[in-house]
Amino acid sequence: MPERLDLSVMAMVVAREFQDGAVVNLGIGLPLTCASYVPEGREVILHSEHGLLGNGRLAQDRSEVDPYVFIVGNRPVLAAPGMTFLSHDESFAIVRGGHIDITVLGGLQVDAAGNLANTHVPGKIAGNLGGAPDLATCAKRTVGMMYHTTRDGEPKVVERCTMPLTAVACVDRIVTDVAVMDIEAGRVVLREIAPGWSVEEVQALTGARLVVPLDLREISLG
């Protein structure tokens, strides 16, 4: 098999779509990486569910840490000019009210109908919803960012999710370490493919039938 994209490249592919001025929510796990790859010259407002809007980058060392300014996962971040603190209910009024331009969420499974399952890690007695149901349902655009297959090689892009759903018909785009796919009218459309990969090789790792348009491109960061 050809080489898969590494996490930083996946994050760059996702972050390409962050428009100047966009309000962006990044889920826990892989999506948080995207904060470091906002394209040059674009200013985005990061939103974090527990009541943080417009923070700066992750703190790198002790001298930068304000212990009161954290994002999810116990990660201290820098304050930024214009940053705002909110209550949880206000934070989700922003989400539910449609004020988030783009959310990037991790996924266990995404299916051809755009359903997202990212709640219940197999082997755990309970799953975590976090703020994902609200974000996936109400953001203007939802991107699923995940590895193309599980650790055991099972496809994560499937015809129909078999795991508990976080939200239905919510995913617009899937970015993996192998491909970029759009969900359109109940189909998975293959838009971009990692360098060196053939359509057949991607299809072999995918549980849903891929629609291949004439303008299929190789993933490029240019």
Add this chain to the structure above:
Amino acid sequence: MINKVVATFDEAVADIPSGAMIHCGGFASPFNMPSYLIAALARQGASGLTFASTSAGTGVEIAARLRAQMAPLVDWPLDYWDLGLLADLGRMRKLITSFPAGTGRETVWPFERALERGEVELELIGQGSLAERIRAAKAGIAAFYTPVGPGTATAEGKEVRDFGGVPHVMETALPADFALVRAYRADRLGNLVFRGPRTFNQTMAGAARVTIAEVEEVVPLGELGPEAIHTPGVYVQRVVVRPSTPIPSWDTPC
């Protein structure tokens, strides 16, 4: 004269009965958890408690691991306790939460073990609906319709109704007997100022019959300006000040 300041944490939680419904604030940082109130409740011994909280809490052992992991960046407080402590002690009957489990197979939280032992009940709900259910209780709204949840387990057993062609789930207000919240500063009227993301601390203040605020300091009346107060004192019944020197064991009276 109004004075909501209570002398000790033990006094602040003394009347919480077994079987009570409790809101517990905090999330994402050890610096916004009402840790001393949780510890006092653990000492007080009430059991069969129902909690609403963003997260089930890491418990004492995993907090120690996080303290080591975080050491290069920040001194994780030695006086950090969360709902994991109460799950470990078997005081919890039910938890209404968005985040009941540690992330990853290797991180097992006390609440997960209590679930495995069959001691506790879980009501899983997304953070946005949990926050709005609590806000509704504070604001006197009996129920509301949200587009979040249709087609998922969250909507099971709930009314689903169309608005503008979009299915919405009816969620009901979630009041509590007591709310445990953490703020930064307070005055004797119970006015609160928070520091950092206000999380469920601000949402829950006022949604319970008795809201108890754990704060770093109480300042003279008038020092918190009207432009600066985040939560008005009418939402708060008790204020209690954190010790200036951390007390590193939860079972020490304070």
